[in-house]
Amino acid sequence: MDFTLTSDQEALQDGVRKLCEGVFPMERVRALIDVGGVDRALWRELADAGVFSLRLSEDDGGAGLGMAEAAIVFEQLGRALVPGPLVWTHLAAGRVPGAAEGDRVVGGLQRRDEPFVVEHPDVIDVLLAVDDDGLWEVDRSRLSARAVDWPLDPLTPVHVAGGLLRGERRGVPGDAVRWRLEGTVLVGAYLVGMADVLTERSVDYAKSREQFDRPIGSFQAVKHMLADMLVRTEVARSAVYAAAVHLDEPALGPPERAVSGAKLLAGEAATSNAKTATQVHGGMGFTWEVDVHLYLKRAWVLDTAFGTGDDHADTVAGLLSV
Amino acid sequence: MDFTLTSDQEALQDGVRKLCEGVFPMERVRALIDVGGVDRALWRELADAGVFSLRLSEDDGGAGLGMAEAAIVFEQLGRALVPGPLVWTHLAAGRVPGAAEGDRVVGGLQRRDEPFVVEHPDVIDVLLAVDDDGLWEVDRSRLSARAVDWPLDPLTPVHVAGGLLRGERRGVPGDAVRWRLEGTVLVGAYLVGMADVLTERSVDYAKSREQFDRPIGSFQAVKHMLADMLVRTEVARSAVYAAAVHLDEPALGPPERAVSGAKLLAGEAATSNAKTATQVHGGMGFTWEVDVHLYLKRAWVLDTAFGTGDDHADTVAGLLSV
């Protein structure tokens, strides 16, 4: 039992962080609004860094790493708010040709209740659907989808589709179960990264912004809001790391409870921190120019991905021993 | 439309307040712990002041007043934390002989799910039960009840009973509907009075208690907690008064939504304020000697009386126009 990052994991964390700072500074992320969230060249840089392939075996061109490392990577992507169907393409690596290499952008959705909301419709090459019977590659030519002019998140353009058809099979039911668990944790990790950077940015702002001749961060009301941001982040991060480790280590027992709890708390940490960050930034938090709203909108989007908080709370309750 | 107290109502409010200050100072309320919550002489003083009879016609020995006035009275009783089955005896006035005059102490309960919890078992002369079919006087000699050594609220001793039998009929189904509505509002009014006095007492404490060379009420964290206490009280009070007025004035339409909303918010105001008051009082709030815990425990008790918050939120939702 040593629940800290290994030095390899620390190095990975550091590397991805620097990659994101170099390739995805905020102005470049913002520029992706105009191209549907994905720029092919940047996407390939992610692939080259191993973001999609890192859990493939070395024989398959991967790094042979586990979910713990994937979670570390996605946390950093979340900090930088890198857009696009990162989780789906990561899951598809090794199963959909070209995904691991960044040649094909893979999107996906869970087949639950209609209508189906397809993210990044104009930039994805492949659309996957997961349901209880397995993984499917949807035949998009037969899809009746409607474009949305005004998406909630400008970096997550969407189509609304009905009667989503199954296409070619890409996996059996067991794969679907595994994908759901892994996807849930990766989204959770991304959300923790968002919660984390929102705390940092809000703290910085509260230290520099003065009102009534004092930095606003010296007012207890603001200070306590910021403290709660840190608290939510640390609690959610512990949950996400633990869930990832549960997926890597079967001897720890069934992972479902840990996975659902992680997504639940990560979603709440990111949405709550984004709302608090808006409040701490005052009027500036209501402007397009300040980044906080981009985080808030993405947090809301991802809170619905791979199950909502309600879904996951239900799941955890059902797994309590009584 | 003039939603302020009339001068008669202000006089009534003032009168009951003074009565409570005179007859029910906190040390006397505390002394009632040893006698099951009711002292016959003090009970009769309440009756003489018209607490039970005020809505009876003048011919029947009452004051011919309405629910608005009853709510004003019960708010004051709540401030003073007067114990005993005040609401049931008030409802029973004119229907159970001796109730209005304070000669018989009337308790009651709603027949819903077992087990039934009978409050003040040792001091009530009559036990009423309300169900969908009407009002009933329970034959207590046939009741299988079990005494509780350690009640949550020392001023609300209880028995636990099973298989509660109906006894003599005291009212038709329409009476039961009316009693439930009226009882709900009166409990709500009592809870608002509690929320109110808890705010006052906490503010007083926060002004006088010094730590770090400052009154703790000057710390923003404490100040904001106290502000929220006031806010909750004012919002709940508006709801309770409005519910009472709806019961008095049929032209305002069906009262159910207003009544349920009032109880819901009053229960939350009292329980939340009592918890906040405990926190503001620090270590002293954890002592038996300081009164806050008596309010907290009573708030929890009353939050379950005449329907829980969950019940009432459900009721309001069901009455939304869609």
Place this chain on the structure above:
Amino acid sequence: MDLLWSESDERFRAELRAWIAEALPKLPPEPKREDWAARRARDTAWQGMLHDAGYAGINWPAEYGGRGASLSEQLVFYEEITKAGAPNVGVSVNFVGMLHAGPTLIAEGNDEQRARHLPAILKGEEVWCQGFSEPAAGSDLASLRTRAVRDGDHYVVNGQKIWTSFAQVADYCELLVRTDPESKHKGITWLILPMDTPGVDVRPLKTVLGSSEFSELYLDDVRIPVANRVGDENDGWRVAMVTFSFERGTSLVPEMVEARHQLDELARLARTVQRGDGTAWDDTGVRREIGHAAAELDALWNLVKRTVSEAARTGVPGVGASVVKLYYSELIQRIGDLALRVLDRASLSIDDVYEGSGHVVEERLRTLALTIAAGTSQIQRNIIGERILGLPR
């Protein structure tokens, strides 16, 4: 305690309702979000129609051309206007003129200023904007730094304002400037700025909604006649605050009427949204939270009635007004969160996925500003703690 409307209130309501039913269809359809000229045209047209029918300036004294309605009639007015979906003064391009600048001129302007502006505002001929906030003066408004220096019979103004609504289409701006750098509250002056004065530069400010109803105002050697000063030099803080007592608890009324409507809409949506074998409405937890929010809105509405009744009796609105602003702005955000939860994946679109769903998502974004503007929730709690509860600073 009486919640029944008086006969005269009911008569007023019936007349108003009949008039709206006739007048509203004459109005052009709502313009696109960013078409400010068209929005000005429509809002001022409606203002003109209100004026001709005798409903303009519902809370303005009759001697200044207003309706001089009682506070209960004002409630009825806002209720009917909002329920009918007619343009609401609170979100009109000239809300500043109607709710702030006009009332300030009534209270503190001179005869000439009143004669020149009040009729034009009421008729919908003149639109005002507000130049109060600055980048470094938000919650601490009195620290504003836009400098006005006397030069003969003019003030020469330099500085920057922010959060100026509808500046693109405004004729005048109520401007707070610093005339004494040595003192804080007592060094501020209130000026009437014609927006076509040279040196005024309006730069649209994009909000989280992607729209630009707000602007930044850059003021570069802007010359404003001393005759445009309202009140004394260095007395502008008091002048600006006078307006707030004018509201007497009614300022959020249209917003709250709209919120009640929106909650009904949310309950309807919850019955529409498919969830497993049923709808979102079948979820006890969600349904109960909607019911809870409805109870809170009902209670707030009754608190408004208490506040307005107290104001009608005593002239001051009592504790209610502070409470309503704080509570409402946090509640409406919670309602918005609840809406996102009900919509689930459909919340990813601000275009309607279900009829009306886009509106609730847009509202969630819009209401982000409510806990910040006009005093953050943190400032509101300070005010309640210090002014109402008497806690030490």
Place this chain on the structure above:
Amino acid sequence: MDLLWSESDERFRAELRAWIAEALPKLPPEPKREDWAARRARDTAWQGMLHDAGYAGINWPAEYGGRGASLSEQLVFYEEITKAGAPNVGVSVNFVGMLHAGPTLIAEGNDEQRARHLPAILKGEEVWCQGFSEPAAGSDLASLRTRAVRDGDHYVVNGQKIWTSFAQVADYCELLVRTDPESKHKGITWLILPMDTPGVDVRPLKTVLGSSEFSELYLDDVRIPVANRVGDENDGWRVAMVTFSFERGTSLVPEMVEARHQLDELARLARTVQRGDGTAWDDTGVRREIGHAAAELDALWNLVKRTVSEAARTGVPGVGASVVKLYYSELIQRIGDLALRVLDRASLSIDDVYEGSGHVVEERLRTLALTIAAGTSQIQRNIIGERILGLPR
């Protein structure tokens, strides 16, 4: 990141579990709540058994007679003890001796003090209580006023202490006194007070639970030998704080293990409590909140593991320890509220209405203290804001 216990941890767990299974039945049944003598007898008996088996002072260094267990073994120890329902050091009558006074003597005592007290504490022969808080010195502990004046080789102490646990049955008290009235933190001294010293008056303090595990301590010309001083005169604040670094994130572990058990109990209760046609568990809203709380407790437990792992690596527990105390104390109160909601009318009784229901009601009352004691939640947020986030005071 590794959550699997090492082989040696698992071996430790197996041995401990076997020992507990054998030892626990030998203990007398739990005494009545207020029978302090019997509680002392039972808790010290258990301590003696632990000592003889080599488990006493699980976190104490071996050179002072402790087990010197690794941090992960400490987690295993607390987990097994709690799961088995064995007496927990955190709520034992001698928790002060084991967790505060003993560690302080190890760190700051002299050889004589250590030799005299440490073995006795470990064997269960000596019980300590704590004399830190005063009526006017709670959150602001350093403002304590209990006065010690030097008189030859004694200090003469006058003052009042409060919140002294199990003082009725304690042999010694770790006492903070003021030796320099001119300075604040730097005028405090740490003394060993034998409880049978003349002038010590113990007055039980009744809590909201109606019980008296706490007392007030009145000190009237109490003479304490200077030899009983730990550390230097006026250096007592630092001495007292040394203890806290000893915990390294484990202090709430038994409490949290217990809470996980309690939440399972609540889920079981929810399936027992009849509600309409079904049980409280059929209520989606309630069930989801129970699931939510479980997720939070799981996460906190994992945060403890992170914290302890960091402490094992670096010697300091990092941010986790502050977060766990703040979050846990508020969470456990929410769980208690949820329990009252599930029990509905049955919550009116602290005697069991359903098996185990009384316990959760009693716990709701007990946990009221957790957001207050050892630093209120408000103080905790200040600490996180200032020490971790670096915000200005």
